[in-house]
Amino acid sequence: MDLFDLTLLFTSVIISGSVYFFIKNPSKNFLKLLLSFSGAFLFAISVLHLMPEVYKNSGASIGIWIMIGFFLQIVLELFSEGIEHGHIHVHKHNHGAFPLTMMLSLSLHSFLEGMPLATLADGISVSQIAHNHSHEHSLLYGIILHHIPVAFALVSMLIASGVSKTKSFLYLFVFASMAPLGAIAGILFQENAIGGLENYYNNIMALVIGIFLHISTTILFESSSDHRFNIYKLLAIITGGLIGIVSFGF
Numbered sequence: 004m005d006l007f008d009l010t011l012l013f014t015s016v017i018i019s020g021s022v023y024f025f026i027k028n029p030s031k032n033f034l035k036l037l038l039s040f041s042g043a044f045l046f047a048i049s050v051l052h053l054m055p056e057v058y059k060n061s062g063a064s065i066g067i068w069i070m071i072g073f074f075l076q077i078v079l080e081l082f083s084e085g086i087e088h089g090h091i092h093v094h095k096h097n098h099g100a101f102p103l104t105m106m107l108s109l110s111l112h113s114f115l116e117g118m119p120l121a122t123l124a125d126g127i128s129v130s131q132i133a134h135n136h137s138h139e140h141s142l143l144y145g146i147i148l149h150h151i152p153v154a155f156a157l158v159s160m161l162i163a164s165g166v167s168k169t170k171s172f173l174y175l176f177v178f179a180s181m182a183p184l185g186a187i188a189g190i191l192f193q194e195n196a197i198g199g200l201e202n203y204y205n206n207i208m209a210l211v212i213g214i215f216l217h218i219s220t221t222i223l224f225e226s227s228s229d230h231r232f233n234i235y236k237l238l239a240i241i242t243g244g245l246i247g248i249v250s251f252g253f
Contacts, residue, residue: 008143009183012117015147016179020154024168032235034159037152039236040243042222044148047247048141049215053208061205068206072213082108086156087149087218106174109157110181112214116146117185118192119208142208145215146182154178 057065080087082104119142157178161171189207223240 008120008140009186012120012143012147012150012186013179013183016150016154016182017175019151020158020175020179021172023155023158023162034152034155036235036239037155038222039239041148041152042219043240043243044247045145045215046219046223047244048145049212049219051248052141053212053215057205057209057212061209065205065209068209069213069216072210073217074213075210076112076214076217079108079112083112085221086160087112087153106177109153109178113150113178113181114185114188115207116149116211116214117182118189119204119211120146120182120186120189142211149215149218150178150182 054069057069076087084105086105086109154175158171158175161174162168166174192203
């Protein structure tokens with residue numbers, strides 16, 4: 004991972020979240036479709052690329068860490084209220100206050116996702132784990148596509164809850180910083196850990212896979228009473244899944 008990747012990871016969240024400030028009446032259906040697309044993409048890269056790699060390198064026992072990641076996300080959502088998959092809960096009764104537990108949960112979620120990106124840094128070639136260049140950035144692309152609708156949902160929830168635009172942007176900045184900080188923490192850990200981060204890579208990656216699986220399946224299994232919208236959602240899911248397949252050479 005280089006400076007460009009870190010910048011892309013950060014700015015994609017800032018830009019997507021800031022878009023809300025310029026849209027007077029954002030479409031909730033558009034956000035749901037975007038989430039469906041990103042959920043399908045996350046699911047595709049998880050089952051077609053990330054899971055086979057960690058099982059190949061660690062054996063069947065790595066499944067325990069995937070389960071831990073899956074259930075860890077359930078615990079995190081007790082505090083984040085499901086904003087990771089587009090659930091927006093307005094808190095106007097708090098007079099513009101934003102629940103810090105929600106922000107802490109969302110930040111921890113993003114930080115954990117960023118840690119395995121340290122394997123893209125100089126000194127640890129991810130080609131030792133994945134065998135071509137497109138695989139090297141699969142996790143990076145997955146995180147970016149996942150964070151874009153989450154950033155939009157975060158800002159929309161903040162504004163609807165009465166939080167000022169200045170504070171909303173500050174919270175957005177904090178959220179945008181978490182994945183890059185996770186990657187940087189992973190790099191520092193890599194440099195100081197005995198034997199390097201590669202000895203711990205698969206466990207951390209398995210946690211992230213579990214988180215991805217929970218978020219993506221929650222998005223994909225959520226239904227709508229509007230049959231016509233479900234057709235659009237199906238198209239978004241198929242598109243996201245196909246891009247996830249094609250982008251990695253399947």
